[in-house]
Amino acid sequence: MADDPVILTCAMSGALASREQCPAIPYTPAEYAAEARRVVDEGGVMVHLHARTPSGAPSHEIADFRAITSAIRDEVGDAVIVNYSTxxxxxxVAKRLEYLTELRPEIGxxxxxxxxxxxxxxxxxxxxFAAVFENSFETIRALLDGMVSVGIRPEHECFDSGHVASLDPLLDMGVLSPPLSVSFVMGVTGGIRPTARNVAHMAEQVPDVPHQWGVIGISRGQWGLLAAALSLGGNVRVGLEDNFYLPDGSMAxxxxxxxARAARMALDSGRRLATVAEARSLLGLA
Incomplete structure (x- = not known):
């Protein structure tokens, strides 16, 4: 397993959590940059970004994504892959496409x-809270086509096994080109239950084309899901968007x-951390 590198991603802030819940959540570009430095120093090679205004409000403005991304690049250069939320x-959808096509992150x-x-x-x-999260094929195609038009690689976030199956028609139409990057988001009410068996089930559903898959575990059940993914050859994501707590229950x-804890888990499971160059190659970025 040691020759099976793990792509370690960090989602640094999310859009919903606040400092009242966790004081470490970054709001300003400088705070994002400082967190990115910590991520890189501990072995992370990708950061997943939701933009915030400096006061902490969620933002979908080009200016805020640009300021945060520039601050991260000034701090760590190309040592991290930047992945934008959509x-x-x-x-x-047009608003979300604006910051993607203007700023062109490596991954969306x-x-x-x-x-x-x-x-x-x-x-x-x-x-x-309870809402309907709309991601119709029309929305998926609009975002995907926008990404492809400017050279952004998509990361396919799947909250249930049917979402993984939604890759099939896109591959058949030729609008997706492998290697795919597929992430299983587990632990959201309304999505698939967060169990190790379901990690294996989701992994089995990925189309039989070159791909990378990984787990995004929500809340404190995250660590067991990461252990399952690591044992099955998957990649992992952590970060304050997903979970505030270390395995012992203390707040990060x-x-x-x-x-750092995810990196230790990877090494303890016999895996090694991918370098940023390896990650870019595995994800079809290089």
């Missing part, structure tokens, strides 16, 4: 199916702490 509720996340998207509180016996003081 998922949003109520934000027009592409959600592969519509779903009920919710957070449930067993203590309250009620939903904290930075994204770097989460990346």
């Amino acid at each position: 998922g949003a509720l109520g934000v027009p 996340a592409l959600n592969m199916g519509s779903m009920n998207y919710a957070k449930y509180s067993s203590r309250r016996k009620d939903f904290v 003081r930075s994204n770097g702490e989460l990346v």
